[in-house]
Amino acid sequence: MAFTILTQGKFTSDGLGRKIPVPQSADAFRTINITQLGLTPTPGVVIRSEWFRDIFDPNDGIRWKKADGASTVTMDTFGTSTASNGFTYVTAAPTTEAQATNAITAITAASPAVVTQTQTYLDGDILRLYNTTGMLQIAGMPFQISTVSGSGYTLTGLRAAGFLAAGTAGYTRRISKYEAVDPQYLYITEITKALNAVVRTSVDPSPHYAVGMLLHFSIPNTFGMVEMNQLTGKIVSIDSTEYTMTVDIDSTGFSTFAFPASTSVPGTTLFATLAPAGARTQYDPITGLQTGYDFVKQPFHTAEFTPYMFLAGGANSPAGASGDVIVWHALKSETGITNFDI
Amino acid sequence: MSFPSGITNINNLAPEVPVQALEDFLSTPMFNLIHSFGVDLYHAEAYLGKTTRMSRFERLSTDGGQLDGSGIDPNSEVPVRSDIDAKMEIYAKSIVVNEQVILWENPKTYSKFTALLGQWMREKEDLLMRDLFSSSVSYLNATGGLNADSPSNPSRNDFNNIETILLNNDARTMLESVEATRMISTGPTRDAFICLANTALTNDIQNIQGVLLKNAYPSQEGLRPEEYASISRFRIFVSSKAAKKPSSSMLGRTVYTMPMFGLEAAAKIEQNQYTAVIGSRPAWVVSNVAQNSGLYARFAIARAITNQNWISGLNCTTFQPT
Numbered sequence: 102m103a104f105t106i107l108t109q110g111k112f113t114s115d116g117l118g119r120k121i122p123v124p125q126s127a128d129a130f131r132t133i134n135i136t137q138l139g140l141t142p143t144p145g146v147v148i149r150s151e152w153f154r155d156i157f158d159p160n161d162g163i164r165w166k167k168a169d170g171a172s173t174v175t176m177d178t179f180g181t182s183t184a185s186n187g188f189t190y191v192t193a194a195p196t197t198e199a200q201a202t203n204a205i206t207a208i209t210a211a212s213p214a215v216v217t218q219t220q221t222y223l224d225g226d227i228l229r230l231y232n233t234t235g236m237l238q239i240a241g242m243p244f245q246i247s248t249v250s251g252s253g254y255t256l257t258g259l260r261a262a263g264f265l266a267a268g269t270a271g272y273t274r275r276i277s278k279y280e281a282v283d284p285q286y287l288y289i290t291e292i293t294k295a296l297n298a299v300v301r302t303s304v305d306p307s308p309h310y311a312v313g314m315l316l317h318f319s320i321p322n323t324f325g326m327v328e329m330n331q332l333t334g335k336i337v338s339i340d341s342t343e344y345t346m347t348v349d350i351d352s353t354g355f356s357t358f359a360f361p362a363s364t365s366v367p368g369t370t371l372f373a374t375l376a377p378a379g380a381r382t383q384y385d386p387i388t389g390l391q392t393g394y395d396f397v398k399q400p401f402h403t404a405e406f407t408p409y410m411f412l413a414g415g416a417n418s419p420a421g422a423s424g425d426v427i428v429w430h431a432l433k434s435e436t437g438i439t440n441f442d443i
Numbered sequence: 444m445s446f447p448s449g450i451t452n453i454n455n456l457a458p459e460v461p462v463q464a465l466e467d468f469l470s471t472p473m474f475n476l477i478h479s480f481g482v483d484l485y486h487a488e489a490y491l492g493k494t495t496r497m498s499r500f501e502r503l504s505t506d507g508g509q510l511d512g513s514g515i516d517p518n519s520e521v522p523v524r525s526d527i528d529a530k531m532e533i534y535a536k537s538i539v540v541n542e543q544v545i546l547w548e549n550p551k552t553y554s555k556f557t558a559l560l561g562q563w564m565r566e567k568e569d570l571l572m573r574d575l576f577s578s579s580v581s582y583l584n585a586t587g588g589l590n591a592d593s594p595s596n597p598s599r600n601d602f603n604n605i606e607t608i609l610l611n612n613d614a615r616t617m618l619e620s621v622e623a624t625r626m627i628s629t630g631p632t633r634d635a636f637i638c639l640a641n642t643a644l645t646n647d648i649q650n651i652q653g654v655l656l657k658n659a660y661p662s663q664e665g666l667r668p669e670e671y672a673s674i675s676r677f678r679i680f681v682s683s684k685a686a687k688k689p690s691s692s693m694l695g696r697t698v699y700t701m702p703m704f705g706l707e708a709a710a711k712i713e714q715n716q717y718t719a720v721i722g723s724r725p726a727w728v729v730s731n732v733a734q735n736s737g738l739y740a741r742f743a744i745a746r747a748i749t750n751q752n753w754i755s756g757l758n759c760t761t762f763q764p765t
Binding site: 195202229231232237240241272274280281282283284285286315317318319321331333366367368369370371372374375376377378379380381382393396399400401402403404 | 494495499523524525526527528529530532574575577578579580581582583584586591592593594595604608611612690691692693694695698745746747748750751752755
């Protein structure tokens with residue numbers, strides 16, 4: 102008789118989604134919300150979840166949920182009429198994660214730009230925007246989102262105040278937070294004219310880059326600052342809240358960086374990007390700072406380990422609400438999956 | 444019991460064994476491996492950590508330098524070194540086989556499984572290099588096509604723009620020219636950079652102005668089977684597994700990324716004392732009752748873009764909706 106390999110662990114939820122690497126792969130997965138087991142909150146919460154390979158669609162699974170203010174438990178799936186996010190088993194990265202194409206109703210021409218959209222995204226998610234009517238110059242770009250509510254969110258990486266018009270429609274699709282390999286190329290949305298140019302990207306650059314690393318710039322002439330094109334500069338500081346990096350390139354006399362007009366797309370060359378070009382080792386005797394030896398971000402490496410199980414966060418999802426202690430089990434049948442009719 | 448009479452044929456007496464195997468297996472599908480042959484191969488020493496550093500001294504400034512006869516020395520210059528790091532990673536795959544498979548399948552099964560693992564190693568390595576190109580290089584959107592998308596389907600001008608970028612950055616071509624002959628309907632190819640493309644783009648490539656399909660090269664000698672055509676200063680190699688990103692164009696179509704590069708743009712590093720290996724584990728090791736045996740393959744690899752000045756590329760869509 103075949104036996105089952107079981108791996109287990111626990112974590113304290115921060116209310117957000119969580120990735121659990123499962124190097125042995127998983128045929129079944131289970132989470133138990135230890136914190137909520139003995140409580141009777143109103144509204145009721147999910148206390149246990151299970152998933153079986155090749156049985157459930159992405160973002161689904163079985164959930165055991167307490168009734169409002171009672172210990173009574175009902176059992177259904179995450180995809181039922183009162184849907185909540187469930188399990189997504191990911192075997193290859195990067196991937197367009199499981200969520201349907203979602204319509205945008207507006208993107209403000211403001212700094213930062215704000216998107217109006219009914220959705221269930223989370224702070225920090227990365228979305229690819231496309232068919233952005235009125236703002237086609239950003240169509241196809243990925244953006245990291247923040248200040249998410251059920252009706253909209255902010256694009257910290259997009260300063261759109263200089264755009265001629267607001268976006269009036271469009272679509273989004275959530276994508277992986279990493280490309281397959283890191284450090285990865287990033288989309289540039291702004292470059293200042295300064296002794297040390299400040300470069301803004303569409304996503305937070307801090308998970309990918311460190312001070313001392315080199316950036317190679319690709320700036321099409323349609324973005325104005327042609328003098329920056331094909332230059333390489335060293336990062337001197339990173340701001341993870343503003344999505345900016347300061348580099349040792351003097352852009353004072355350069356042309357102004359600006360997105361092309363929406364009306365010129367398609368037909369105009371997109372996008373302005375930066376890519377990793379190594380690092381320069383340096384020791385600053387005044388600050389005592391040694392750069393060029395970040396052996397986590399600096400070496401080219403696989404960005405995301407796969408396979409992993411993505412547990413959606415929230416009181417009605419497998420990863421629980423902030424502060425909940427979650428125990429998880431990953432189960433692997435020695436002979437592989439047995440979810441076939443016998 | 445009745446005793447039938449008549450001609451004994453396969454209808455009243457079926458063969459004891461109703462099927463027989465061909466003398467060999469049919470071919471296992473394998474995609475074109477295009478992402479490794481154009482990169483440099485290096486080796487990492489054992490016992491020195493898992494990060495390999497490749498360093499390059501940048502050229503010295505050519506400003507000034509003239510001596511004015513006063514005896515005053517000009518400023519000395521500190522050479523600048525750029526370091527490219529790559530982390531070694533190990534990949535493995537195994538197949539566990541029950542003895543009854545060996546006993547009752549045809550005798551070539553075990554050797555075929557070994558061949559499958561060998562194929563897996565080559566394919567996995569190719570995909571890892573593909574991922575490096577698709578993740579860590581800047582690409583420009585093609586704009587010269589007519590499909591009204593951004594990026595558009597590729598055009599001659601798009602290829603020329605990338606050639607200009609590479610030449611402006613002093614990139615060196617990788618492939619030698621194929622000289623003209625007097626063969627009808629052929630044309631010479633210049634010394635060229637490499638371009639890697641998805642097979643979904645072949646229809647678009649055929650329609651680009653000035654394309655020279657492989658069969659029109661003056662000589663077929665030494666050409667790789669993966670090569671498809673030549674455009675401008677690029678020789679194009681295609682694979683069904685070349686990079687693509689779904690729902691990424693302006694109109695939500697699949698975007699295909701085409702890395703285009705010259706010499707010393709990227710590197711692949713192998714680990715000394717960890718050679719790619721295919722091995723077996725006997726049944727008495729794998730199973731308590733010696734019924735299951737194992738085959739495995741494993742290899743180590745690190746990868747890096749070693750010079751961003753010498754690599755660029757295009758994002759493209761196809762003329763047909765995807």
